[in-house]
Amino acid sequence: MIILLDMDGVLADFEQGFVRGWTARFPEHPPLDPRDRRHFSIRDDYPTHQGAMVQAVYHAEGFFRDLAPMPGALDAARALADLGHDVRICTSPLRHYRHCVPEKYEWIDAHLGPEFVNRMIVTRDKTLVRGDVLVDDNPDITGAQVPAWRHVVFDQPYNQQVAGPRMTWATWRDVIADAAPR
DSSP: OEEEEOSBTTTBOHHHHHHHHHHHHOTTSOOOOGGGOOSSSGGGGSOGGGHHHHHHHHHSTTTTTTOOBOTTHHHHHHHHHHTTOEEEEEEOOOSSOTTHHHHHHHHHHHHHOHHHHTTEEEOSOGGGSOOSEEEESOSOOOOSSOOSSEEEEEOOGGGTTOOSOEEOTTTHHHHHHHHSOO
């Protein structure tokens, strides 16, 4: 089975990294508690007048490279590969990509090694990528094609409104088995 794993919010802890970056840059403004997030785009959870501040955090050099792994993510990604699945990292870059794209590669290399770097797919449109399952925290993935993969939503506070298969790294074994093509 081809399993596509999103990076930010699935393998890498975007939320913790954002809170850390926000607190360092803007100590006079408390960050939003990640459990209170309600939108996939973090900019939509902050007041409009703080939009540039939000972007400054995740556009900063080192932001993506320094994200911590999600608990259990690295072991699960390796276990999926060890089970014989074709595991690919399918990640979308920011439109302001100067640091984002190379740092995503650096992150995968540092945490999963060169064999996973060779399995990276960086695309703005995940519907163009073939696979059996896409594990992604984005609750609404759209693009140019009807996806060939089944979307498994990686559980986050901002995607609770979505029905369908969902998982965490604590539940991945059962969910991936149920999401397999029949």
